[in-house]
Structure formats: C-alpha cells, structure tokens
Amino acid sequence: MKDYQGYFIDLDGTTYKGKERIPAAGRFIKRLQEAGKEVLFVTNNSTRTPDFVAENLRKNHDINVTAENVYTTAIATADYLRSIAPAKSKIYVIGESGLKLALEKRGFILTDDQPEYVVVGLDTSVTYEKLEKAVLLIRSGAKFIGTNADSNLPNERGMVPGAGSIVKLIEYATQTKPVMIGKPEAIIMKMALERVQLPKEKVIMVGDNYHTDIEAAINVGMDSLLVYTGLSRPEEVIKEKIQPTYKVNNLDEWKI
Template identity: 55%
Template sequence: MSNYSGYFIDLDGTIYKGRERYPSGKRFVERLQAAEIDYRFVTNNSTKTPEEVARNLTDNHDIPTSPEQVYTSAMATADFLRTQPKIESVLIVGEGGLKTAIEQAGFQLVAKAPADAVVIALDRDVTYEKLMEATFAIQAGARFIATNIDTNLPNELGMTPGAGAFVTFIETATQTKPVVIGKPSKTIIDLALARVDKNANEVIMVGDNYNTDIKAGLNAGMDTLLVYTGVAVKTDVQQYEAAVRPTYEVDSLDDWIL
C-alpha cells in the first residue's frame, strides 16, 4: 500500500457509530499519531463547532482531538463564501455550528431578504417561516448554497431527515440548484487540502459511505479507502466499474497498513 502524508477521515460509521465506540477507529488514529502522519476529521455535520466535535471525540470516544484537527461542512461553507465576490450578508437555515462559522468569517447574519447568500443546512428547529424567508431571498437574487445534501441521518429513532431534505424543499420552491459544499462535492475536499497545504495525491480519503466519502475523494482526484463498518455494503460496491471503485477496501481500519 502507498504512503500518504495526510489522511482525511470521516467520523460517524468510520471512527465511531453515534455513541458507540469503535476500538478499531481509536487504534487507527493512535497509529497515525505514532507515525506522525497529519490527519483531519472531515465531516458533513454543520450543526457542531470544531470545538464541540473535538470534545465529543475526546470525552466520549477517548480519542484526544484538538479543534484544529476538525473540518466541518460549516467551516468549508465559510471558506467558500470568502472566495466569492460581493457577499456580505447571509441568511441561514441551520444550527449553531454553521452560524458560528459564518459569523467568525466576518459575514453579517440576516433573518430576511435582502441577503447576498442563503445557506441551507440541517436545522432541527426549522419553521415554515424560515424556509419561506430563504425562498424569498433566493427569488430576489441571493446565492443558494447547501452545506451538504445528506438525505437522512441515522439515530436511535431511525433514519431522520438530513440537510438534503431542507435543500430539496428550497430547490423545489425556487426552481434553483444550489452550490453544494459538503461530500460528495469536491469543494469541501479542495478547501480542506488548501487548509493543510497539500495536493490531492498526498492525501487519502477514508470513510464508510461510498456515496459521500468515497465519491468526494474520487471527484477530487484522491485515493480512497472504504471501510465496511458503516453504510457501504460490500456486494454493492463490488459491482461498480473499476474506474469508480475505491482505491482500497477493508473490513476494519485494523486491516489498514500505514
């Protein structure tokens, strides 16, 4: 197996599953640390700040993590907005992690049109009024941006609606396609690479979900490692053509040789 100077690693289904610890995930991170290999946890979750994500890994999964080792779709959205001209005000349908990232990037948060951009994410306190104001702002010319288009999020209750459900609502109401930042878009990967000052051929994308993690890596021109501890089903992936197969596949991260 090839040597990589950096790893981008998914979280849920890869390093842990909800509140369930994956000992293989902890051992994998410890091996990266021992080898002094740079890594970042790259997640579509926009609801948490990097500090909250790091605290969850440290306190609940016994994987000591700093906020600098976390890159969320909220952070990527803020980085993307910085590259766009004439965007000062942003209307958000989303939670605290997204609002914090956008505010810290220097943008003004607004609740109604006019707005220069509308960002749609998972919002568990969503109301019809929020969605209506987002619709009005996009109809008036605001840029439509989605942190990610995950259709569902698994939890102890079942497959709950993800950010993609809200994105589809706004897309239908406005007849406008969003710019998608998170996986499987290459945008989050390109922005994460810029953060660590590395090229795509130096980093490998690690995840359990073919349709998000692996496709993001493929779209960015990276090697990919699919681990069968979460969403992906081996018999399904093995039917894909070679050109769109993961570079590597393992049953457990314990099987991966650095």
C-alpha cells in the same frame, strides 16, 4: 501502497457509530499520530462546532484530537464563501449554531435584509416561516448555497431527515439548483486540502459510505479507503463502476 502524509477521516460509521465506539478506529488514529501523519476529520455535519466534535472524540471515544483536527461543512461553507465574497457580505442562514458561528467568524453579517446569499444546512428547529423567507430571498436574486445533500441521518429513532431534505424542498420551491459544499462534492475536499497544505496525491480519504466519502475522493482525484464498519456493504460496492482505491473490513487491517 503510497506513503500518504495526510488522512481525511469520516466520523459516523468510520470513527464511531453514534455513541458506540469503534475500537479499531481509535487504534488507527493513534497509529497515524505516532507516525506523524496529518489527521483531519472531514464531516458533513454543519450543526456542531469543531470544538464540540473534538471534545466528543476525546471524552467519549478516547481519541486525542483538537478542534484543528476537525473540518465540518460549516467551516467549508464559510471558507468557500470567503473565497468568492468580501467580508461583511450579508447572508440569510437556515441552520444551527455551528454554521452560524463559522460564518460570523469569517466576518459575514447574518440577516434577512436583502442578503446576497442564502445558506441552508440542517436545522432541527426549521419552520415554514424560515423556509418561506429563504424561498422568497432566492427568488429575489440571492445566491443559493447548500451545506450538504445528505437525505437522512441515522439516530436512535431511525433514519431522520438530513440537511439535503431541507435543501431539496427549497430547490423545488425556487426551481434553483444550489452550490453544494459537502461530500460527495469536490468543494469541501479542495477546501480541506487548502487547510492541510498538502497536494491531493499525498492525502487519502477514509470513510464508510461509498456515495459520500468515496465519491468525494473520486470527484477531486484523491485516493480512498473504504472501511466496512458503517453504511456501505461489499455486495453493493462491487457493483460500482469506479472502485475505492482500497477496501478493508476494519481499520486494524490498514498498514501505515
């Protein structure tokens, strides 16, 4: 087993299950911190700010981290756009406060007046008017960016529509494929590697979902650790052509 210097860690299903703690995850992260490892939570959630995520981890899951330990698709989207577009570029956004704030902090102007980009994330207050505007702007030449392709999100009511469902509707109406940022795409992983300033050979991706967390690692050429505390099941994963680098039943099994 390699001596990894950095750990990219998923949240829901890996670090916690909704409001429920995963005690082994808390112990795992404490062991990483004591060993001086770089810890970065890499999440497809674009609705929350890193400060909010870190506070939730501290208050509700006894995981002592700060906003600097959190990398959301909102931040990754802003970082990606900053790498290809000048400050003050105009962007139309379908999304919530986490996404809008991340873009504003990078100097972008959020407007529906002739934007160069349309960025679409999860928006629990989405309306037909917002969708219509996004479709017309993309059809008029604005570049289409999607935060992530998650079709569903788990909550207490069941598997509700995720950001990918909104992105797909706009893709269908425009016949335009978006640039996708979040897991399993390589973009968020490359942006996260730039954030921690480590080569991919020194970092491992830890997650519970083969089709997002593990495929993201595969797509960028990183090692991966699949933990069976969330979505993916052993009988499903064994059928995949490319296997995770490592698999554990819970994170207590991982030796640092």
